[in-house]
Amino acid sequence: MARNLGGFLVLFLAIAICEAASIFQPISDSHRSAALELFSPTDGSFGSLEDTYEALRTFEILGIKKRPDISTASCQSVSETLGSSTSSLKDVFHALKVNNILKCKVNDETFQGVAKRLKAVLNDASSLLDFYYSIGSLVLIKDQNSEVDVLLHDADGVFRSIKALSQSDGRWRYSSNNPESSTYAAGLALEALAGTVSLASSEIDQSLIVTLKNDIVKLFDSIEKYDDGSFYFDEKLVDAREHQGPLSTTSSVVRGFTAFASVTSGIHFLDVLPKSVDVGNYKFVFEIVLHDSEDKNVYATGGQTQVPVFVTGLIKIDNAEIAVLDSDHGSVETQKKLDLAGENAVSLSANHLQKLRLSFRLATPRGNIFKPHQAFLKLRHETKVEHIFVVGNSGKQFEIILVKFLGSTDFLGLVEKFFYLSGRYDIELTVGDAVMENSFLRAVGHVELDLPEAPEKAPRPPPLAVDPSSRYGPKAEITHIFRSPEKRPPQELSLAFLGLTLLPLVGFLIGVSFFY
Amino acid sequence: MAASETSNGTALRYAFGNVLSFFILLLIGVLAFSIRLFSVIKYESVIHEFDPYFNYRVTQYLTKNGIYDFWNWFDDRTWYPLGRVIGGTVYPGLTLTAGTLYWILNSLNIPLSVETVCVFTAPIFSAFASWATYLLTKEVKGAGAGLTAAVLLAMVPSYISRSVAGSYDNEAVAIFALIFTFFLYIKVCSWGGYTFIINLIPMHVLLCIVTGRYSSRLYIAYAPLVVLGTLLASLVPVVGFNAVLTSEHFGSFLVFIIIHVVALVYYIKGILSPKMFKVAVTLVLSIGLVVCCAVIAVLVALVASSPTKGWSGRSLSLLDPTYASKYIPIIASVSEHQPPTWPSYFMDINVLAFLVPAGIIACFSPLSDASSFVVLYIVTSVYFSGVMVRLMLVLAPAACIMSGIALSASFDVFTRSIKFQLPGVKGNSQVDAGDTSSEGVVAQNEVAKTDKNEEALKERPSKKNRKKEKEHVEKPSVKAQTKKRLLVLPFEASIIAILLLILLGAFYVVHSVWAAAEAYSAPSIVLTSYSHDGLHVFDDFREAYSWLSHNTEVDDKVASWWDYGYQTTAMANRTVIVDNNTWNNTHIATVGTAMSSPEKAAWEIFDSLDVKYVLVVFGGLVGYPSDDINKFLWMVRIGGGVFPHIKEPDYLRDGQYRIDSQATPTMLNCLMYKLSYYRFVETDGKAFDRVRRTEIGKKHFKLTHFEEVFTTHHWMVRIYKLKPQKNRIRGKAKKSRSKASSTTSTKRGETQRKNPWH
């Protein structure tokens, strides 16, 4: 059975790693700032303990040091929750999780009280969430305070009552009177069971664990696969009330499974990583090699699983400098130091007989030379004509020398490439790699180029590429021209003429009456 | 007793004459109707040519949606993307007439289709027109001339050419309206060409005043006419304020003022003694002269300050025949707007051309209001017909009336002299009714007419005018008869002259029937040709249009040269870019430019107009001369008039338009050339164009932006589809991604899902 489980493990690792591989992006500042934006406390605390925990955990994973200071408010809320006897199980659970990160000062009596209460709950719990929260809390208490007695005396019983919620297909129900089964619940149940095992005062009945492993095998029957090969779990009933997306379902199952695997001692840690591992791409190769030569007659092996692994890190940049050289002797005319981590605004000027040299050095945290995937130098003229040069490396140093903006014969190309356009060129340096956490695209400054007049047959600059956002983006708003309203006379004038038109009528009537 | 007997006899004879002339008129009507049916018999009952299709479509709309929707009709299926306000830009006379006819027939439970009604509207109205001619000429010179003129008009080729069955156009009804208007002396404003009428009548009034024929009846006839006519004309949307704003109408207002002045003068003259009147005249003249000069100066300045001098383009081209060809290529490009040639005069009015001068002379002896009007009419129409072929149609009725008068007058003279010399009738000359000749009826009717006038025509003030004239004429005519007896021609000469006249008439009849049967009855959408192996029918146009209506989407836009716009909308029911109503020169120039541009530029123009299909007419295979290649220079000219990068010389080799190997590269690369001659070489291997009678210049080429989707049986119509724009890879990727994110909630098991976190 253990072998079986080990097989799962390999599979499992593959899932996790494949997932990681396909979504792999080095954690960068953009993620961090996004996280900080997403979790911004109001009045020094987050709304609920659950939110607080999520925020803290995110900061922890992303390695955010400068997180907002919420420990006082949160710790107060934690101790209140733990101290109160009416607080819900869920809150207690999250309070303990927050406490796990913040390490608030909670006295032993409080823990004692909570543990007692949790055990009481556990005795007559019926729903899966009750089990999950109380066992999870007990496990957390065990980690935070070794004084408190959290051991379960009736671990077998708890185990059985949780197990009673399991379904034949490996899914779990939330409670005995709820017929809906869920994959997400399976993850919760596994986690709870793992906690039960770890809290058990005596060894758990092995037969229980064996049946549970069978359930897990069944659960894996329902695993699904995206088009890029990564596996995931999803709920069968999409319209269930507490529906979770594929990501949270999968992570729940993974959490439960790892927890269970760790307590049932079926996992092996590979601890043979060489000391010399540095930033870069690595590939893990899994292959079975038979130890005994006799076995080769009995077993046949084959297949190989390769998993790409990225080790990322901050790359040190130093010795950055930019210089204009006199072409003939290579003597330095002007030279400026650059701080590529910060802002730069150097301004240089050069004519067509000179060279431009840009050099810098990249080093890994261990001090090795780092070769980025991309290292470009971009010169952009005022007319938006761009030229991109690849920065080459010469062993230790990265260096680019733009040789002679005009040469006698051979080097004419560069001037021609510049289309004889004199004037200001903005310099932009791009250094980037998948494993380089501080990849950058930075404006270095500008250089004034003084190039000769274009001869007759000089090539014209290419037409500028149309900005896609202007081509496909929203068009400028059309302002409609409305006809201006006709000029109307002042009302008095119109009324006066109205009266005037009546005059002939009056005259006519007078005339008629005159005749009679 | 004897006296009463004779009066009884004359009354009987009058009655007999009336019945006879009624039956003659009926027969004339039948003749006018049936001579125009050649097209239906030889081809089928279809609408002809181009404009009639538009009229047909408008009539359909009218009968389907009613008069109010018709007035407010905005047509979005033409002039895409501009559309066209049909209700406000169409002369509604024809449509309303046919619509009423249809409605009456259907309410009588005669289930004729709209198309049938439209096809037969023109013949019906030509019968009416010949009756109206009878009425008008009878006013001028008596019933005999009237009947002759009616017969002549019933089969004058010029009129037949415009009114064969199926030729459902304004002219069909307008000529009737014109003649009848003159007859009633009442302006009809809703038919096209009404400016002719509204200027002719004031001219006649002016003539009457100048010749001292002013009477208060003239005033009563004219003054209310101007006011009411102007108002009614303004009610027609096309005319609108133009009725008082353009110079075409100023003539009538000027005469309106003049007639008032004259009326005042006559009135004052009537109440004053001659001496005092003289004093008044000198006084008014000295003051009035100054005022008049000032007013005229202001008027001249006003008219001169407007850019076209207040005259619209079409009217200017009437006065100055070279105007249109100089300034407006789109007007000049229509063959109907070219000045006619002498053969076309002979073709269209035949022997009438020789009879007209005789008729004019007859009108001057004696000159009455009515005959002076007719003379005025013939003079102006002869002038106008010299400007435009199209206006030949206006000349035709005038020529018929004149010839009718001339013929009947000469018959009158000849038969009289024969009668005088015949021994049997000698003593009986006072009652000069000839027994058998139709001319006898003429004389009777002349007497009968005065009676009728007294009874029936009292209500019409304008009529009375003439009635009185007739009374004057009648009295001396009795005396004149005794005089005439002295002017007798020799018997033999009279006989020969009558025979010659009959021969002339016979020649005219033969010519007219030939013209009706052969020259003018082709509907132009179905073509025929005779060759050694028999009759060929080319029904390519309808083939192409029905292909369009069955194989394209309802909202697809079809681009073609504007000649085929009306037909495409009416027969294929597809939206067109330009059509025969050439109201927007720029839009037509855009299509012309596209046709004259190389393929890619043309594709871009058409794509910007949302065009899906391009239709070209090509006659090179069967030798159909009025195809797009022959019209192509006009496209270049019109296009170049608005978009200067199209230059006519680029398409001409040494000033000559040619499509053979000597043609310019611009010509050989333009869209029109390519669409016309694409795959043409596959027909005979040599690519010999039978219209241009040469082998084409570039035989093997491919189309990159257009694809051929349909070519008719005889290659006369070719339809191409614009190839869609090439897909962009980026756009495609984007699309699929957005699709993936929207499928997260779709049912499972359907397809493999995309990873949303990717």
Place this chain on the structure above:
Amino acid sequence: MVKTTSKDTQALFHSLRSAYATTPTNLKIIDLYVVFSVFTALIQVVYMAIVGSFPFNSFLSGVLSCIGTAVLAVCLRIQVNKENKEFKDLPPERAFADFVLCNLVLHLVIMNFLG
């Protein structure tokens, strides 16, 4: 010269007035009506000259209705005038009926045009 002219003018006016005095009363009323409509038309034209002809259809219908009635009234006057030999046989009732009918048509059109 001037004197004779003024004298002539005076004589002219005098004879005009005396000649007009013999006109029957009903004709005078018609004349008055004509003058009334002409003046109304003139006032409208003056108004147009001052403020412009913007609602052109209103202006047109106003002026044309005045001119139209004036013209019709003149026609009526000509027809009912006993001295006019041309219309001896025409009963004045019929002339008046014509007048009413024409006015009806005219004003129907005017109302339509008024917008």
